[in-house]
Amino acid sequence: MTNQTSPAAEPAATDAPVQPRRIAVIGLGVMGGPIARHLGNAGHVLTLYNRTPARLTKWREANPHLNAAIANNPAEAAQNAEVVITCVGNDDDLADVVLGPQGVFTTLPKGGVFIDHTTVSARIARQIAVEARDKEVHCVDAPMTGAQAGAEAGTLTLMCGGRADAIAQATPVMRAYARRIVHVGKAGTGQATKMANQICIASIIAGLSEALRLAQAEHLDLDKVYEAISGGAAQSWQMDNRWQTMATDSFDFGFAVDWMRKDLGLALDEGRGLGLSLPVTALVDQFYADIQALGGGRQDTSALIRRLPRKGGK
Incomplete structure (x- = not known):
């Protein structure tokens, strides 16, 4: 909720002077790539690492005005850094780049x-926080919402877990690409909040799919x-941004079904650990599993409507 007084929501600063930092960014996908660009444009000194060299090449071609160093592994990226940012795939990827023999730590x-901006389990976030404490490193788990469009525009919302001193150290850096920064609580709570976020999104899309199919069947x-x-209580970000594309069966963009299934799996695992039914x-x-079976794993999550056949309409 946004009207609470604690934890605080920090708006992004757009005009405040920036103290340049030496920042390593690990993972240059659809979210990490734009984040690195915003950091470079803000005047920070970048070192980049990506497991797939082609993404590094693509990033440099898209940002020829930014002079970023390229590291051969996460350890090399981190060795002269003041700040390290990761945005990778899953728990195993994160453990490898942070805790592995050539890892950041x-x-x-x-x-x-x-x-860390990866969406992972709260368990690995807490494990990394313990390792960070032993190494006297400030650690923040900060999964994101706002989709690729938010990353490109620098308007992401970050839900952050970690100690208050760590959040204070990280916030001036994160303001380069985030509009809202919320300190939710201790280590792992950022990831738990992201699980709640994904539950809401997936449920809204399911309802939106049925509503649109009903409207089509009624020839509206x-x-x-x-x-x-x-304009009323049914309004949502998904409705505003996906109604038209769902109506025209356009799904080749956005947040992939495969990623949503990974995130919902994390939420279901967390719920089981808490003895909670979801x-x-x-x-x-399981509806999303049906879309994967139809070959839509890389399509936007709004492709959920594909499992509902059209009945008349236009």
Whole structure:
């Protein structure tokens, strides 16, 4: 909720002077790549590492005005860094680049700042925080919401877990690419908050899919339906940004179904560990499995509507 007084939500600063930092960014995918660009444009000194060299080449071609160093492994990227940012794939990827024999924590100096933007389990976030404490490194788990568009625009929302001193060290850096920075609580709470976020998104898309199919079956003017219902309690980001594309079966963009299934799996695992039943989440997760079976694993999560056949309409 945004009206709470604690934890605080920190708006991004757009005009404040920036103290240049030596920052390593590990993982240059659809989220990490734009983050690195914003950091470079803010005047920070960049070192980059990506497991797939082609992404490094693509990033440099897209940002010829930024002079970033290229590291051969995460340890090399971190050895002269003041701040290390990771944005990789899953728990195993994160453990490898942070805790592995050539990982960040083998070289990141004491007093350094480690920020992870990967969506992973709360368990690995807490494990990394313990390792960071022993190495006297500030550690923040900060999964994101705002999608690729938010990363490109620098308007992400970050849900952060970690000690208050770590958040204070990380916030001036994260403001280069985030509009809202919320300190949720201790280590791992950022990841738990992201699980709640994904549960909400997946459930909204499931309802939106059924609503749109009903409107189509009734032969309604879909633009008029959107105009009528988007101004009331049914309004959501998903409705505003996906109604039109779902109506035209356009799904080759955005947050992939495969990624959503990974995230819902994390939420379901966390729920089981807490003795908590999440029946709607489990059901929507299986709906997404149907989309994967249809070959839509790399399509946007709004492709969930594909499992509902059209009945008349236009």
